[in-house]
Amino acid sequence: MRLHPECLPCFLSTSLRAAALLDLPWDLRWRIAREVAKLAAEVPADWAPIQAGAAMQELVQRLVGGDLDPFAEVKKMANRRALELLPGLRRRLAAAPDPLEEALRLAVAGNLIDFGVSDELDLEGVLRAAEGASSHFHYADFRRALEGTRSILYIGDNTGEIVFDRLVVEELLKRGKEVTFVVRSGPALNDATLEDAEEVGLTGICRVIPSGTAMSGVFLPAAGPEFHRAFREADLVLSKGMGNFEGLSDVPGPIFFLLVAKCVPVARELGVGVGEVVFRRSRNFRPRAKAG
Numbered sequence: 192m193r194l195h196p197e198c199l200p201c202f203l204s205t206s207l208r209a210a211a212l213l214d215l216p217w218d219l220r221w222r223i224a225r226e227v228a229k230l231a232a233e234v235p236a237d238w239a240p241i242q243a244g245a246a247m248q249e250l251v252q253r254l255v256g257g258d259l260d261p262f263a264e265v266k267k268m269a270n271r272r273a274l275e276l277l278p279g280l281r282r283r284l285a286a287a288p289d290p291l292e293e294a295l296r297l298a299v300a301g302n303l304i305d306f307g308v309s310d311e312l313d314l315e316g317v318l319r320a321a322e323g324a325s326s327h328f329h330y331a332d333f334r335r336a337l338e339g340t341r342s343i344l345y346i347g348d349n350t351g352e353i354v355f356d357r358l359v360v361e362e363l364l365k366r367g368k369e370v371t372f373v374v375r376s377g378p379a380l381n382d383a384t385l386e387d388a389e390e391v392g393l394t395g396i397c398r399v400i401p402s403g404t405a406m407s408g409v410f411l412p413a414a415g416p417e418f419h420r421a422f423r424e425a426d427l428v429l430s431k432g433m434g435n436f437e438g439l440s441d442v443p444g445p446i447f448f449l450l451v452a453k454c455v456p457v458a459r460e461l462g463v464g465v466g467e468v469v470f471r472r473s474r475n476f477r478p479r480a481k482a483g
Contacts, residue, residue, distance in 0.1 A: 195456035212261040241408040260378035269351030294358040301355030329471040344425035348432030377405030408434025446473040
């Protein structure tokens with residue numbers, strides 16, 4: 192996915208949110224705003240949004256003078272609040288006719304919730320929105336693609352949300368699949384890192400690897416060798432969230448995208464409305480060749 196003009200104000204907004212979380216002085220916030228706006232106007236139009244976003248993040252870090260993580264407290268809060276919901280989510284799965292489908296809908300509901308910002312979580316409302324989505328929720332395709340597969344590469348997204356992802360991982364494990372979960376190699380907005388995966392118990396149930404970068408999504412040209420090896424060897428890839436879609440939408444492979452189209456550029460790329468739930472094969476879906 193390439194940059195859209197609407198991506199540019201998003202970069203500025205995100206940078207200023209980081210500055211606010213760090214409680215930076217007024218003059219430094221103005222400098223960040225000016226420098227980020229200048230860089231946003233100069234980035235090549237054929238860059239992926241997460242590629243440009245990483246450049247903005249590096250610029251802010253240079254201006255601030257360190258490797259500070261402005262979202263550190265937000266991420267801890269998100270994990271904690273999501274873990275509080277886990278017992279109720281498990282009861283919901285136990286009562287579902289198809290626990291795997293329910294787990295996937297719960298996972299996309301997690302993508303709808305900004306755990307670190309909302310004072311109150313309308314979980315039931317969010318779940319109704321996720322469960323009501325059908326026109327772009329191609330679960331039957333996923334079930335067919337899952338048949339005969341052994342290894343699943345699950346590319347995670349945000350903190351808090353990864354608690355919901357854990358339910359999908361557990362259901363896949365019950366079906367005899369080998370699951371590798373991917374997190375970011377360093378702070379990138381409120382995205383999950385290895386520390387977060389440990390905090391929510393993912394490292395105790397499956398292999399967890401870093402993407403190789405601190406980008407807010409997987410971008411293959413910048414990804415690390417461990418990720419590249421896992422990507423090549425996986426029978427099926429489950430890509431979660433918008434950042435990963437931005438980086439992988441044009442990549443051939445056995446990829447399914449699970450996300451909410453939260454902005455105009457991503458919705459436009461997917462051909463859906465803003466706010467719609469999407470679970471479907473990549474337009475460049477390529478199944479892995481079976482051995483033998």
